[in-house]
Amino acid sequence: MRLPPHIGEGITQTLIMRTKRLLPALALALMPANVIAAPAAPPPPPGVAACTGCHPKSGGDAAIPQLAGHSADDIIAAMKAFRSGTRPATVMDRIAKGFSDDEIRVIAAWYAAQK
Amino acid sequence: MIPPMIEAQKNRREILGGAAGAAAATLWPRAIRAQAAPRIVIVGGGFAGASCARALREADARLAITLVEAQHTYTAPPLSNGVLGGTRTLAQQQFGYDKIAAAGITVAIATATTVDAQAHSVTLSTGDKLRYDRLVVAPGIALRFDAIPGYSAAAAAQLPHAWTSDGTQIDLLRRQLEAMDDGGLVAIVAPVNPSRCPPGPYERASMIAHYLKTKKPRSKVVILDSKDTFTMQELFLKAWKELYPGLLEWKSLSSGGNVASIDIAKKTIETDFDNYTFAVANVIPPQIAGPIAKLAGVADRTGWCPIDPVTFESLQQKNIHVIGDAALAGAMPKSAFAGSVEGKLCAAAIAALLVDKKPAVPKLVSNCYSVVAPDYAISIAGVYHPVNGEYVDVEGSGGVSPLDAPAALRAQEAKFADAWFRTNTAEIFG
Numbered sequence: 001m002r003l004p005p006h007i008g009e010g011i012t013q014t015l016i017m018r019t020k021r022l023l024p025a026l027a028l029a030l031m032p033a034n035v036i037a038a039p040a041a042p043p044p045p046p047g048v049a050a051c052t053g054c055h056p057k058s059g060g061d062a063a064i065p066q067l068a069g070h071s072a073d074d075i076i077a078a079m080k081a082f083r084s085g086t087r088p089a090t091v092m093d094r095i096a097k098g099f100s101d102d103e104i105r106v107i108a109a110w111y112a113a114q115k
Numbered sequence: 116m117i118p119p120m121i122e123a124q125k126n127r128r129e130i131l132g133g134a135a136g137a138a139a140a141t142l143w144p145r146a147i148r149a150q151a152a153p154r155i156v157i158v159g160g161g162f163a164g165a166s167c168a169r170a171l172r173e174a175d176a177r178l179a180i181t182l183v184e185a186q187h188t189y190t191a192p193p194l195s196n197g198v199l200g201g202t203r204t205l206a207q208q209q210f211g212y213d214k215i216a217a218a219g220i221t222v223a224i225a226t227a228t229t230v231d232a233q234a235h236s237v238t239l240s241t242g243d244k245l246r247y248d249r250l251v252v253a254p255g256i257a258l259r260f261d262a263i264p265g266y267s268a269a270a271a272a273q274l275p276h277a278w279t280s281d282g283t284q285i286d287l288l289r290r291q292l293e294a295m296d297d298g299g300l301v302a303i304v305a306p307v308n309p310s311r312c313p314p315g316p317y318e319r320a321s322m323i324a325h326y327l328k329t330k331k332p333r334s335k336v337v338i339l340d341s342k343d344t345f346t347m348q349e350l351f352l353k354a355w356k357e358l359y360p361g362l363l364e365w366k367s368l369s370s371g372g373n374v375a376s377i378d379i380a381k382k383t384i385e386t387d388f389d390n391y392t393f394a395v396a397n398v399i400p401p402q403i404a405g406p407i408a409k410l411a412g413v414a415d416r417t418g419w420c421p422i423d424p425v426t427f428e429s430l431q432q433k434n435i436h437v438i439g440d441a442a443l444a445g446a447m448p449k450s451a452f453a454g455s456v457e458g459k460l461c462a463a464a465i466a467a468l469l470v471d472k473k474p475a476v477p478k479l480v481s482n483c484y485s486v487v488a489p490d491y492a493i494s495i496a497g498v499y500h501p502v503n504g505e506y507v508d509v510e511g512s513g514g515v516s517p518l519d520a521p522a523a524l525r526a527q528e529a530k531f532a533d534a535w536f537r538t539n540t541a542e543i544f545g
Binding site for chain 1: 170174452455456459460463466467475476477478479480482494496497498499509511512513514516524527528530531534535538539541542
């Protein structure tokens with residue numbers, strides 16, 4: 001039995017697991033490695049990291065909607081309207097002004113591809 | 116087969132193993148481990164560090180990620196002034212690390228005591244030593260208890276700072292406000308820049324004023340400031356005039372707000388011009404990066420950490436990244452919002468670097484709400500990008516809430532503040 005590779009020397013006698021936590025962990029551990037080490041999804045483009053703090057992955061409401069699943073055209077149109085001030089906003093007007101057409105397009109395409 | 120961790124169950128040192136983390140990696144064939152498990156250690160489980168851990172987990176399932184955090188329970192500072200105003204409970208601010216562990220991140224409840232940047236290792240207060248390929252330092256701030264004569268770490272048990280993720284401090288301040296007689300003075304000592312959450316002391320003054328207005332209307336709040344200007348100043352001053360006339364006073368540096376000394380026994384604060392006798396005092400001292408930053412050799416003479424803005428890698432130590440309040444991030448404020456975004460972008464940069472890809476040039480947003488009364492919030496937003504090695508505002512973007520706005524807009528911003536908190540904390544701790 002070997003320790004996880006990221007746990008360094010000197011830790012052997014000090015590792016703790018809560019037993020109830022260990023059982024599901026072991027069950028998962030015994031699955032084929034490729035189940036756990038699934039290939040990573042394409043990383044979100046720069047800018048998306050700023051959206052996800054407020055716009056939830058799922059759910060949301062009219063004021064702060066979920067973005068995933070909206071068409072790219074809808075997202076682009078909304079961002080441009082916020083940027084130009086034609087769509088009233090509390091904060092998105094100030095944020096949208098920091099993004100170029102190209103950046104908006106890439107972010108919108110990424111969100112449109114999410115389920 | 117019984118893994119070695121079972122042997123040590125009685126030991127009080129804790130490492131909560133995530134499913135795809137410790138236990139899984141233990142049982143992987145050696146060949147898979149050898150080719151495919153870069154080790155990432157993250158020190159600090161706040162908005163920045165915990166966001167980084169979650170984003171790394173999503174970015175690359177091979178990574179062995181360990182999050183080192185001193186406390187079992189994280190008390191989130193954003194919106195915590197609502198606990199003082201009576202609009203939020205302490206429980207609403209508190210989060211544990213179970214879901215993070217369950218997501219496949221090894222959580223070590225311990226303090227990092229030394230970093231050996233040459234050997235790529237971190238030693239914990241438990242004596243354990245963690246090896247890393249990349250280290251992320253996200254310790255937040257350390258309070259400079261030596262900065263104000265009469266104030267100290269021990270004094271915080273009587274005059275709370277309530278400025279860290281230690282929930283007992285905000286709870287103590289709340290209880291002191293509840294215990295004080297009507298007619299008393301609440302003094303808030305505001306720090307110099309740079310500091311965590313620049314609008315925080317002024318939001319706090321507002322929420323305390325809200326509590327006093329409701330429960331103890333003969334009382335007063337005074338902010339004793341070492342500065343002559345502060346963020347969203349016009350918006351705060353306007354709101355105070357409307358909501359808390361005669362109840363809340365701001366003493367700037369040039370009007371004698373700078374604190375010279377504090378006498379805890381006499382309950383007095385001496386400033387450059389005056390002497391204040393307080394019933395409750397909230398002392399927010401000046402700040403530097405958390406202690407591990409210095410130990411790791413990533414803090415400079417200012418006490419903060421210079422970084423490459425694209426990768427968040429320290430300019431002083433290779434393979435060590437610094438995110439959140441500890442980092443010198445140019446125009447970006449030290450906010451939880453920014454810290455969380457930095458965590459995600461640092462994760463993306465590390466994931467790219469590990470496969471020899473060039474990290475994308477990041478674009479960051481920070482958007483900070485200050486709740487000055489129930490249904491009344493204001494905000495400051497900024498969009499930032501690196502120019503010549505430093506984060507600067509994207510020209511024409513960002514700014515503060517309009518000075519003249521209908522009540523509905525202030526109420527909408529208060530709703531947004533809540534919504535951001537819910538979404539961001541669910542993303543990190545949920």
